[in-house]
Ligand SMILES: CC(C)[C@H](C(=O)O)[C@@H](O)C(=O)O
């Protein structure tokens with residue numbers, strides 16, 4: 001059966017980098033017999049511009065019918081003053097929720113050719129290879145929220161006659177925790193068999209449940225070494241000695257923070273892909289770098305994170321690990337050959353544009 | 365009037381490092397005419413051992429009567445299996461709440477003598493001097509929490525017959541935000557006049573209120589340059605280029621994470637003090653390093669973070685900035701003279717113990 005892919009370029013540099021992915025898809029179809037078809041959809045600011053919504057109904061319908069989705073990026077200064085429910089991010093949060101994409105996989109891999117780009121000392125990051133597994137459809141991102149004016153509001157022993165009060169709820173069920181934790185254990189099994197679960201169980205009720213469930217699920221994975229860290233310590237350890245980690249599993253908000261730290265450790269945000277999967281194996285794949293309005297439209301963006309996201313798509317949703325390997329090797333070779341876009345060029349190194357980089361990957 | 369200080373050694377290495385602070389206090393009284401008296405109290409595991417409570421009533425009573433409190437550390441493996449409300453951390457959270465210590469000041473300062481200890485490249489951290497202002501008595505640390513078994517619980521389109529569900533609430537009032545933001549603006553005025561407010565306003569209702577209040581309060585401080593970052597980006601920026609920051613203000617949970625990252629950037633957790641103040645200028649001062657059960661009782665702990673916490677106590681609660689300066693200079697000189705405890709000794713450097721370090725500071 002022909003696999004159906006939805007391309008969602010989104011905003012900023014999204015269209016440029018997704019265009020390179022489309023070229024690679026065409027090459028895989030024409031030269032490697034990949035049985036695939038694709039269509040385009042609008043999301044984020046682009047969705048709002050065309051349909052008044054960051055996640056137009058027609059896009060969601062296409063997404064539901066697709067085997068996998070490749071997204072560029074959403075957001076831009078032009079949309080910053082929109083009401084919250086029209087903001088580009090809402091398109092991204094909306095599609096995550098609507099498709100139930102609960103398992104966010106964020107590898108942080110340091111390419112030896114780019115080791116100098118890390119802000120950490122080289123010996124601390126050489127060979128760094130961490131996978132952050134972030135819960136993506138629960139917790140404080142999707143919990144009950146409120147905003148109200150309250151009379152006689154107490155703060156400690158002090159009472160305020162009138163206060164504006166806003167709140168968000170971090171809620172997790174054992175069901176949601178168990179499925180993401182299983183994803184993480186399975187991933188750890190295929191890697192170095194070490195899993196670190198991150199919570200704030202010394203303070204939060206939801207973290208206590210998190211930790212209990214991890215301890216229960218761990219019984220099914222005696223071959224995986226499990227540890228637990230509080231989130232403050234985990235953030236610290238990532239900066240102190242990141243190579244102690246293999247797979248990290250955590251909730252939505254802690255995962256948001258820790259995966260960005262881990263990404264930064266590699267020094268090359270322009271190189272990092274991500275996958276967000278649901279229970280049916282359907283996935284949304286996207287580079288983690290964001291829309292970068294400052295360099296968008298100039299043909300200088302780094303398409304490699306998007307191509308590596310496409311490799312994850314091939315591996316996880318299309319079950320074509322063989323082609324994923326090929327694509328990842330091509331990226332590696334292109335780096336080894338010295339080709340650099342501006343974001344990963346060391347001072348003095350020659351730079352190539354988005355298209356030349358895409359073409360070079362196809363050529364390998 | 366004689367200033368009254370409460371010493372709360374707590375657990376682990378707490379008693380050793382607080383003993384050095386007591387020696388310094390005695391020297392300040394005897395040689396510099398500081399009008400001060402002090403007594404001891406029990407908190408954390410030590411409180412539990414003696415009174416069955418991590419914050420015994422007698423300790424809280426002493427705390428209320430003190431002008432300032434100096435705390436060592438709480439916690440240890442011995443207490444890890446206690447029920448949550450008896451755990452040492454509860455003593456710390458309890459005293460913060462009971463005294464309304466809402467303003468947590470955490471400086472992250474890199475001593476040039478210890479520059480090599482950072483995991484970041486030297487040029488990125490040389491001269492690093494950041495102040496994190498963390499809200500300490502609100503947010504998800506003290507919000508409504510629940511834990512229940514729920515029938516027919518929905519997760520997206522899926523319904524679970526029975527689920528364990530736990531939740532925590534992140535709630536903030538404009539009153540609580542305003543007072544901590546003002547603290548941060550005042551601190552920025554005395555430093556490099558740059559304030560970065562960190563939130564997750566693109567997702568959280570409480571963060572939107574946070575941002576609104578910061579924008580309102582900013583009008584009273586036109587001389588301070590204000591910026592806003594989402595917490596994921598802030599964590600990333602701290603690792604990428606920490607020197608872009610002067611003062612950072614944020615909520616309780618984000619502050620917990622970001623202040624530990626900032627501390628780690630200096631590479632010398634054993635050197636960092638903190639202050640937690642209430643509206644009356646009463647403060648609790650403590651080193652950020654924790655109880656370190658692995659090295660406790662061996663006379664090798666670094667007392668400098670505790671002595672620097674005492675310097676903050678002199679400056680903020682006793683209004684003796686002159687003596688605080690003297691103490692900080694003495695610490696600086698001791699470092700310059702090459703004295704090192706194990707935690708800050710570079711490989712091959714000679715090490716001194718806790719008491720010798722305390723004596724050396726007193727000698728200057
Ligand atoms: C854009 C934003 C809502 C999003 C998030 O916080 O999840 C982003 O930071 C991410 O990590 O994918």
Ligand SMILES: CC(C)[C@H](C(=O)O)[C@@H](O)C(=O)O
Pocket residue numbers: 202203232453456457620
């Ligand atoms: C011990 C713990 C409850 C505490 C906190 O999270 O506030 C600690 O991490 C801190 O930062 O002082």
